[in-house]
Amino acid sequence: MSKFAKRISNMESSAAVVKRLFGAMNDPEIISFGGGAPAKEALPVDIIREITNDIMRTEKRGIEALQYGPVLGISDLRDVVVNDLLAPKGVNAKSDNIVITSGGMEAINMLCQLYINPGDIILVESPSFVHSIEVFEMFQANCIAVGMDEKGMDTEDLEAKIIKYNPKMIYVIPTFQNPTGITLALERRKKIAELGSKYDVIILEDDPYRDIRYSGSDLLPIKAFDRDGHTILANSFSKIFSAGSRLGYILADDEVVNKLFDIKTATNSHTSMLPQILCAEFFNRGFYSAHHKMICDLYRERRDTMMECIDKYFPEGTKRTTPDGGLFMWVELPKGINTTELLAESVADAKVAYVAGEGFYVERGGKGNNCMRISFGSVAPEKIRIGTERLGKLICSKLG
Amino acid sequence: MSKFAKRISNMESSAAVVKRLFGAMNDPEIISFGGGAPAKEALPVDIIREITNDIMRTEKRGIEALQYGPVLGISDLRDVVVNDLLAPKGVNAKSDNIVITSGGMEAINMLCQLYINPGDIILVESPSFVHSIEVFEMFQANCIAVGMDEKGMDTEDLEAKIIKYNPKMIYVIPTFQNPTGITLALERRKKIAELGSKYDVIILEDDPYRDIRYSGSDLLPIKAFDRDGHTILANSFSKIFSAGSRLGYILADDEVVNKLFDIKTATNSHTSMLPQILCAEFFNRGFYSAHHKMICDLYRERRDTMMECIDKYFPEGTKRTTPDGGLFMWVELPKGINTTELLAESVADAKVAYVAGEGFYVERGGKGNNCMRISFGSVAPEKIRIGTERLGKLICSKLG
Numbered sequence: 109m110s111k112f113a114k115r116i117s118n119m120e121s122s123a124a125v126v127k128r129l130f131g132a133m134n135d136p137e138i139i140s141f142g143g144g145a146p147a148k149e150a151l152p153v154d155i156i157r158e159i160t161n162d163i164m165r166t167e168k169r170g171i172e173a174l175q176y177g178p179v180l181g182i183s184d185l186r187d188v189v190v191n192d193l194l195a196p197k198g199v200n201a202k203s204d205n206i207v208i209t210s211g212g213m214e215a216i217n218m219l220c221q222l223y224i225n226p227g228d229i230i231l232v233e234s235p236s237f238v239h240s241i242e243v244f245e246m247f248q249a250n251c252i253a254v255g256m257d258e259k260g261m262d263t264e265d266l267e268a269k270i271i272k273y274n275p276k277m278i279y280v281i282p283t284f285q286n287p288t289g290i291t292l293a294l295e296r297r298k299k300i301a302e303l304g305s306k307y308d309v310i311i312l313e314d315d316p317y318r319d320i321r322y323s324g325s326d327l328l329p330i331k332a333f334d335r336d337g338h339t340i341l342a343n344s345f346s347k348i349f350s351a352g353s354r355l356g357y358i359l360a361d362d363e364v365v366n367k368l369f370d371i372k373t374a375t376n377s378h379t380s381m382l383p384q385i386l387c388a389e390f391f392n393r394g395f396y397s398a399h400h401k402m403i404c405d406l407y408r409e410r411r412d413t414m415m416e417c418i419d420k421y422f423p424e425g426t427k428r429t430t431p432d433g434g435l436f437m438w439v440e441l442p443k444g445i446n447t448t449e450l451l452a453e454s455v456a457d458a459k460v461a462y463v464a465g466e467g468f469y470v471e472r473g474g475k476g477n478n479c480m481r482i483s484f485g486s487v488a489p490e491k492i493r494i495g496t497e498r499l500g501k502l503i504c505s506k507l508g
Numbered sequence: 509m510s511k512f513a514k515r516i517s518n519m520e521s522s523a524a525v526v527k528r529l530f531g532a533m534n535d536p537e538i539i540s541f542g543g544g545a546p547a548k549e550a551l552p553v554d555i556i557r558e559i560t561n562d563i564m565r566t567e568k569r570g571i572e573a574l575q576y577g578p579v580l581g582i583s584d585l586r587d588v589v590v591n592d593l594l595a596p597k598g599v600n601a602k603s604d605n606i607v608i609t610s611g612g613m614e615a616i617n618m619l620c621q622l623y624i625n626p627g628d629i630i631l632v633e634s635p636s637f638v639h640s641i642e643v644f645e646m647f648q649a650n651c652i653a654v655g656m657d658e659k660g661m662d663t664e665d666l667e668a669k670i671i672k673y674n675p676k677m678i679y680v681i682p683t684f685q686n687p688t689g690i691t692l693a694l695e696r697r698k699k700i701a702e703l704g705s706k707y708d709v710i711i712l713e714d715d716p717y718r719d720i721r722y723s724g725s726d727l728l729p730i731k732a733f734d735r736d737g738h739t740i741l742a743n744s745f746s747k748i749f750s751a752g753s754r755l756g757y758i759l760a761d762d763e764v765v766n767k768l769f770d771i772k773t774a775t776n777s778h779t780s781m782l783p784q785i786l787c788a789e790f791f792n793r794g795f796y797s798a799h800h801k802m803i804c805d806l807y808r809e810r811r812d813t814m815m816e817c818i819d820k821y822f823p824e825g826t827k828r829t830t831p832d833g834g835l836f837m838w839v840e841l842p843k844g845i846n847t848t849e850l851l852a853e854s855v856a857d858a859k860v861a862y863v864a865g866e867g868f869y870v871e872r873g874g875k876g877n878n879c880m881r882i883s884f885g886s887v888a889p890e891k892i893r894i895g896t897e898r899l900g901k902l903i904c905s906k907l908g
Contacts, residue, residue, distance in 0.1 A: 110676065110710045110738070113625045116767055123770040145576045153570030156782075160560040170553030174750035176545050210610055210754075214776035221646065225513045243774040246621065276510065310510045338510070350574035352781030354610075367516055370523040374643040376614035380780040381752030382556075 115226075119245040122238060125467040139495035141482045142461040144286065144435055146347050147410075148486065150403040152390065156350075159389045160382075173382045179372050180365070181208025181357070181379060184388035189357050192391045193319065193343070198328050201359050207368045210379045211354040212316045212344030216240050219277075219340060220247040221371045222364065223310055229275035233261050235438075235468030235476055237286045240279060240314065249276070251470040258429075260285065260292030263299045270307045277310040278303075282330060284317040284434025287468045287481035291432060297330045304338035316344035316356075317434035319400070322408035324432035337361035345387055347435070348400065353383035407435065407485055413492045414484040421500025423507055428482075435485030438465075440478060445506055447480045458498040515626075519645040522638060525867040535855075539895035541882045542861040544686065544835055546747050547810075548886065550803040552790065556750075559789045560782075573782045579772050580765070581608025581757070581779060584788035589757050592791050593719065593743070598728050601759050607768045610779045611754040612716045612744030616640050619677075619740060620647040621771045622764065623710055629675035633661050635838075635868030635876055637686045640679060640714065649676070651870040658829075660685065660692030663699045670707045677710040678703075682730060683718040684834025687868045687881035691832060697730045704738035716744035716756075717834035719800070722808035724832035737761035745787055747835070748800065753783035807835065807885055813892045814884040821900025823907055828882075835885030838865075840878060845906055847880045858898040 163169040180186070186203040194201050209215045224230070226248035232241065234253035244251050252273055255262040261280055269275070280300065282292035292300075304311040313330045331341040337360070345355040358368065372378065390396060414437055418428050425442035441447065448464040455461050465479025466472070484492060563569040580586070586603040594601050609615040624630070626648035632641065634653035644651050652673055655662040661680055669675070680700065682692035692700075704711040713730045731741040737760070745755040758768065772778065790796060814837055818828050825842035841847065848864040855861050865879025866872075884892060 110623065110708055112767060113621065113623055116622060116770075119770055119774065123773075143576070148571045148575060151571055151574040153564055153567065153574060156574065157561060157564030157570070160564065161557060164553055164557030164560065167553065170557070171548045171551055172752070174551040174553060174556065174752045175548060176543070176746075176751045210776040210780065213774070217775050221513065222516060223510065223513055239773065239777075242770070246771070246774045308510055346576075351576045352572075352574045354776055354778070354780040367512060370516075370519055370642070371646070373523075373639065374519065374613070374646045375617050375775070376610040376754055377639075378754070380610065380754040380783050382783060382786075383780050386782075 115246050115248050118248050119242055122242040122245050125238060138455060138459050138461050139487060139491050140461040141484065141487060141495060142463050143486065144483055145486045146351055146435070147403070147406055149406060151350055152395065152399055155390060155395050155399070156386055159386050159393065163385060163389065169385070173385050175381070177378050177381045177384070179369050179378050181206070182381070182384045182388060184392065185384045188388050188391040192396065194359065197318070197326060199332050199359070205359055205361065205365055207358040207360070207365055207372065208379050208384060209356040209358060210376065211346060212314065212342060212356040213239060213243065214375070215342035215356045215358045216243045216312070216314065218368055218371050218375060219312055219342070219358070220244065220249070222367055223276055224249050228277070229273045231266065231269055231273070231275045231278045232470060233280060233285065234471065235287055235465065236279065236470065237281060237314070238467050241470055244279070253469065253471050256288070256290065258290060260290050260296055261300065263296050263303070266300065267303055270303060270309060275309055277312055279312045279314065280330070281314045283315055283327070284320070284431050284436070286317070286434070287436055287463070287465070288438035289429045289431030289434055289436045290438070291327065294327050297328065298333045301330050301333035301339050304334070305336050309338065311339040313339055313341045315341060316347060318343070319348045320404060320407055320435070321433035322404040322411070331359060337364070340364065348403070349387050349390060353387060355379065355383055355387055409489060410484045410487065410492060411437070413489040414482065414496070417493055417496035418482070421496045423500070423504045435483050437482045437484060439480050439482055441480070441503060442507065443478055445503060446477050448477055450502070450506065454499060454502055458502045460495045460499045462499070515646050515648050518648050519642055522642040522645050525638060538855060538859050538861050539887060539891050540861040541884065541887060541895060542863050543886065544883055545886045546751055546835070547803070547806055549806060551750055552795065552799055555790060555795050555799070556786055559786050559793065563785060563789065569785070573785050575781070577778050577781045577784070579769050579778050581606070582781070582784045582788060584792065585784045588788050588791040592796065594759065597718070597726055599732050605759055605761065605765055607758040607760070607765055607772065608779050608784060609756040609758060610776065611746060612714065612742060612756040613639060613643065614775070615742035615756050615758045616643045616712070616714065618768055618771050618775060619712055619742070619758070620644065620649070622767055623676055624649050628677070629673045631666065631669055631673070631675045631678045632870060633680060633685065634871065635687055635865065636679065636870065637681060637714070638867050641870055644679070653869065653871050656688070656690065658690060660690050660696055661700070663696050663703070666700065667703055670703060670709060675709055677712055679712045679714065680730070681714045683715055683727070684720070684831050684836070686717070686834070687836055687863070688838035689829045689831030689834055689836045690838070691727065694727050697728065698733045701730050701733035701739050704734070705736050709738065711739040713739055713741045715741060716747060718743070719748045720804060720807055720835070721833035722804040722811070731759060737764070740764065748803070749787050749790060753787060755779065755783055755787055809889060810884045810887065810892060811837070813889040814882065814896070817893055817896035818882070821896045823900070823904045835883050837882045837884060839880050839882055841880070841903060842907065843878055845903060846877050848877055850902070850906065854899060854902055858902045860895045860899045862899070
């Protein structure tokens with residue numbers, strides 16, 4: 109049979125990791141702290157029905173929803189990004205610099221199409237988001253890990269690795285990071301933007317969680333400190349509107365947007381029209397503000413419950429992060445517990461799923477094998493209690 | 509500034525061709541025979557409102573529409589492809605072998621991700637669809653033209669070029685081809701499938717127009733003659749349901765689908781859920797049959813009007829195709845008329861747009877520069893009459 113392209117064997121390791129370390133997401137008997145899906149209570153079903161019903165009554169808008177549309181996205185939605193999402197966070201942008209994508213993952217994919225040649229180096233946080241690593245490997249990049257602490261990516265280690273490896277791109281999830289929930293400190297955001305310019309490296313700032321902050325104060329994105337276009341911001345509507353709609357966006361300079369026009373054309377012509385229109389109307393009809401407050405309250409309660417339960421049920425010596433937003437918490441168990449090995453038993457016997465930590469480390473070799481990513485966003489508080497108690501018991505039993 | 513990837517300079521020539529030879533599509537004053545959009549009358553606006561209203565009333569289905577979904581597409585829609593679109597055309601398939609994509613272009617993109625290394629040869633029809641060529645160039649393939657006549661791709665020339673160039677892939681639009689409207693003869697379909705197996709070449713059969721046949725009889729797709737998985741079928745819902753929904757599909761063997769799972773994950777996680785559900789319900793609630801008849805009647809009338817008007821208004825020596833379906837007709841003007849040069853004048857003075865022929869030839873060098881692609885699908889008959897009369901006058905004036 110015809111051989112697959114070289115890039116396919118490149119992505120096999122991370123794809124296999126994903127398949128091995130996730131899993132059991134959809135079994136209704138399992139309490140899953142695994143997936144990164146938003147809570148079902150956070151999905152605006154009734155609002156969407158109302159908006160759809162209304163826009164499809166007008167012939168003009170109905171046709172707009174079903175006909176081919178603009179490559180870079182509808183102007184209404186690009187304006188929403190500028191006026192409702194970026195401006196209130198201190199980022200000045202023009203809607204001509206916004207590209208609507210089919211979700212945040214497509215933004216990563218398109219920026220790899222634009223920048224990555226086989227063999228290019230991408231610096232990533234240690235740990236980093238496994239699905240982005242999968243995209244980078246598909247584009248035959250070599251990912252090198254940069255250390256992080258409770259303030260996010262270590263900028264001294266970053267600069268040293270820029271000098272050592274001459275990377276093409278730095279990939280960073282600055283806010284309520286996936287998988288750790290850690291937020292990059294303000295002075296480091298500024299520093300990373302400066303390093304991008306100083307060393308002529310693209311900063312890919314992937315910020316899909318920033319709008320779900322339920323404690324602490326907003327921080328300016330790295331993009332706000334960018335003086336010459338080296339930082340490109342990618343974001344998603346998955347957590348604040350609807351994951352299944354597959355809507356995201358890129359903020360970049362004119363020259364980059366110009367090239368992304370061709371890449372988007374050659375990816376899927378444009379993003380699906382009805383979801384774009386529904387999302388724009390969701391903001392323009394004023395639904396976002398109350399919805400946003402509701403989902404932040406919901407996730408805050410779940411985070412609080414999760415922290416309380418981990419502290420209560422997990423063994424002594426367990427460390428966990430304290431996320432100020434987003435959906436994830438990172439748990440480091442006492443040495444000797446291998447979370448990859450524990451997963452099958454956890455799913456089969458305790459009926460609890462999580463994502464084993466080692467898959468998030470591009471270093472491989474067992475790093476993070478006593479860690480787990482705990483997603484609390486899609487689990488109701490009472491199930492968080494039951495699930496953590498069961499999981500905690502299982503872990504304690506292993507310590508003997 | 510950071511350099512773009514090598515593939516970006518590769519795709520610049522076809523991207524520039526597209527921008528130069530299309531254009532003026534959206535000016536409401538212009539009668540446009542340019543774009544490939546379906547007729548607005550062919551978009552099921554009222555049906556979609558009714559279905560949306562209904563499915564979003566149920567909490568379960570409403571959440572399904574807004575939450576993350578399966579990578580390869582929802583099972584309802586994969587079943588629709590198998591039972592409603594493939595089985596009636598003589599193709600037996602299992603829904604496990606269907607991958608739902610965000611439109612037909614994404615199917616082409618994903619199959620390039622799977623198979624194409626930089627420098628690989630892809631054989632294409634002469635002329636072929638310019639946006640697919642753009643994708644192939646983004647993946648740094650070299651496209652080589654294979655001759656075609658009124659029965660489609662010339663299989664003798666194809667075999668000679670397979671032997672000469674050792675291609676990775678053969679790209680063919682067998683039914684009501686874009687840009688010519690020509691349909692590949694049955695015996696050639698069989699032959700192409702055999703050549704794929706004999707020489708171990710992937711046949712990418714791109715068949716988005718096949719379901720809009722309004723005269724003549726259905727022909728089996730190339731895929732129906734495939735014995736060992738060398739032929740992969742790509743299709744789209746853009747012409748039979750809605751272009752703006754960005755829905756398409758791939759039919760391929762297990763091993764290929766397995767790899768496409770990883771590629772789709774690393775492209776955009778999955779295709780937007782609400783459009784998938786609406787499309788599946790459109791079929792499952794029985795709307796397709798009457799809608800299909802309506803759009804075929806509509807396009808047949810437009811084709812008939814277009815043929816009559818070209819014969820009436822265009823100069824002696826003009827040749828045109830007689831498509832049995834689809835949206836396009838190919839017109840070859842007498843030598844001496846350069847359609848690329850004429851386009852600006854046609855748009856500015858005659859207020860008529862078309863796509864100049866030479867952009868569809870990967871050979872470049874002016875081939876097809878007396879040809880034009882005429883899209884009649886989205887223009888009402890009375891405007892077809894006015895537009896062809898104006899365009900015909902302009903062309904005749906050039907012949908002196």
